[in-house]
Amino acid sequence: MTSRHMPRRLGAAGLTTIAAATLLSGCVPSFLPGGSSGAVGFDDVQQATLQIESVGTFVSPEEGGYEAAGRGSGFLISENGLAVTNNHVVVGAGTLKVWRAGDTGTELNAKVLGSSECLDLAVIQLEKDSYPHFDWRSDDITTAIDVYAAGFPLGDPTFTMTRGIVSKADTPMDTPWASLDDVIEHDARIRGGNSGGPLVDAQGRVVGVNYAGNDQYDQSLAIHRDQAQEVIAQLAKGENVLSLGINGTALTDEEGTGLGVWVNSVASGSSADKAGVKPGDLLTKLEGVSVGADGTMSDYCNVLRTHGQDATLSAEVFRPADGLYYSGQFNGDPIEADSVVAAATGGTASSGGSAAASADFVSIVDDSGSVTVDVPVDWSDVDTAAFTDPRGGTWASIEASPDRATYGSGWSAPGISVLAAPTATATISSEEWLQMVGSYVQQDGCVLASSDAYSDGAYEGTYDYYTDCGGVGASFLMLAATSVDGTHSVALSVQALTDADLAALDRALGSFIAAF
Template sequence: MFTQDHSAGRRLAGAAAILAVGGFALSGCFGGAPVVEPSSDAAGFDDLESATVYIKGQGTFIDPGTLDDAEGAWIGSGFLVSEDGLVMTNNHVVTGAGTLNVYIGGDQGQETRATVLGASECLDLAVIQLEGNGFPFLDWHDGDIKTGLDVYSAGYPLGAAEEFTLTRGIVSKDDFPLDTQWASLDHVIEHDARIRGGNSGGPLVDQDGALVGVNYAGDDSLDYNFAIHRDTAEEALPKLAAGESVDSIGINAKAWVSEDGTMAGVWVSSVDAGGAADAVGIEPGDLVFKLAGVSVGTDGTLADYCQVLRTQGSDGTIDLQVYRPSTDELLDGQINGDELVVTASDAFGGGPTDTGGFTTVTDDSGVLSVSAPAEWAQVDGTGFPDDAGNQWLGVSAAPNLQAFWETYEAAGLQLMGVEGAGTSAEDMLATVSQGFDGACSPVETGAPYDDGLYAGVYSEWECGTTTGAIVVSTLDSGGNNVVLILQLVSDYDKQEALPEILATFQANF
């Protein structure tokens, strides 16, 4: 199963880090179209950090197979390709973002205004324009890209949030096609300059600091790392900078197949305001069934979807059929043509999941909140004092709270928070972990956690054969502790509930 290598698409990298479900883990113009030309003034390897940018995004998304939207934040990377402020990154880092905060060289004191010029879901590339001029920038690698070439991955990965990192490796496989859930590329580079969540959109460079590719995907378990080939990125750059549609209708897309295999399509997590998808009436949470009469997403990749766009042209008039789970309706229309209209109601009897969706639960004070499965209907929002005299806030949700509190065989969550305790995340995790340590088998202990908003540590246990139990302890700069305890029993708990919970838990002290 392919997933992106970053925390984009909300705070989902935390889910990939904590519970390994297998597979690959993810990474209008000012005054007219910019001219993109190589230059001898490009930054070299020693100045690589100055031309690599740190991107923070925030927006509202609907995750595949769910019905409720949730606001979240994520991080990604990018790199400057011109002195007048053109930045290349990934589509999944910017599309659907309500706000983007961009920092030059990762320096939090140098935030720069940014505007998205163009993006492509099939290429997983995007170009944004920074306000200003005279920026350091990178040039393209000159010559063939061959197996064995020394390369370096630069960016701002999770676990080292807001800090520039650089890893070294070689090109393992120099040029091959690769279809994933969120992209379809004819030219991809495999390398072992290790990347992590947050590296999405960051540069892969040679020993001179020249661009070899754009990092966009990886597999932590197998140490596979993938970059979009230089030739693809360089060819797309001037078109995207000019605002042209390149293999795109303007969505944050992911191929989706239901657990029982009866339903498939391309899931729309978010929509680019003003793009072709927005104009026809596509909404976040829609499932694109057919494009030009072709069923798409059935193999779990964007291959068929992108082949249609390349055949018809992104600016062509393309017949479209969409399923809207929130209303259980089929809609028909045309990209660059007729708007969507409802053609069938009560189409599938309730949508792509057999769950009741998610609902937001809060503690009694309203400070803590998290999105929990609707069937976890028993909720307790009371707080409690600890032995040191600190007053904790707390909210728990489960199908059966008593069973959740007393056993390790019942699903549920408990979110707790305290102001000003000043306890380190590591010490807090050790305290909260005592019950699990005595009853369950450890899978991961004291690993770094960073989802772009909260940073700290987490541990994971197996309790019997059916329950995965996870504790995440987070700590912010104000000395406020936030602790999330989870018990996950079913496949739904682990595959659907976990990402939603990690993407939405927060404490508004």
């Protein structure tokens, strides 16, 4: 099994998949009472339906960062240009382009007024004019009524409507990008690009907001009219609801284990933005609760429902871009890199964040394929053969340095050694590794400067930090630990001459993967 519940180098090793992969968020790479004047009828649904293009920089767990234009749908709910769409269609975009009724010759500007990542809703304002718009259905929404999904699937500017019936009139639903109490299941086929478009009845009145589809089961999902109407007035006034400003998706590994909430993009000026969360981050805990563990946004949204979006919320984040873990708060102290180096040295050495981020790293895999770790690219003298310990035990091993011969025989070259073995066959315990290695390095004048417990949610153990090694001022840090699931033991050490060398340890801890 994989050693951690969080991925490293997301996408590069093909470790991640979006939870419920067949459930597609339909986006391509009382406001108005029933019977209001000027509302469209069934024959004119197209006139009040929008195609929305979001342009900006997004970060995919599989493709990395890219600047792109993704297209979804939306619909007008007032004569002056208020419109509804999905959070995942518009939040985090640099610009929005809107076309009405499939009229590609007339491009309209729009701004996001308010949004909710938990409800996957957003209200946008088009440039002021007099627009045709929808009414909401005032009658009950019941099973088996005819419904029609309107929008612009697959990014095609040609307006499309599909017909179906309501199969479930009102059901709770958690997906990788939303957590809703009231959802309509129907079989009016929707595709990527339909997200945010209206689901209407035979009179052209809105019964829901389409946001997801499952091709395998011919199932489409719409946010129920009642759920949408509860918050649209707030969103239209610029008040976000159940939102920290994240356009996120719960992520799982290949085995279906939840990893956290992947941040595709962040709304500028939002709580997430002020906390220092960036596109490409993986939010793993919120207020001490593991989020995305079930492959949905449920736990994330339940924390917001419990504490409120304006509360000070503790957060833990993994940032694959620099291989480091961060902790801090939303609406409080911004996140900062968690650094073993800073803890071990009392802050006298670099925290590792800037050094690790600015350096170039490369992933190394041992000969057995069991262990992977990131090392500085200039530590190109590498040995990935198995290691036999003094008691005859075999360990998966990676050793890297600019000069391994010098690294192995003295203190004038930096380097890293990583060992891992199944617990059942590990012949040396964590405590014995520390004692054995400590006795050896102290013979070369190394002074034990600090020793402390280590825990990152995946491993628990102890690290020892030594200074003044070999009479050249070298530092040495040794970590010995056992995986929290008890499957394997690790021993990792770094020999350092500079702060940048020590920063390699933080990167190694963030990138380390062991599978037995």
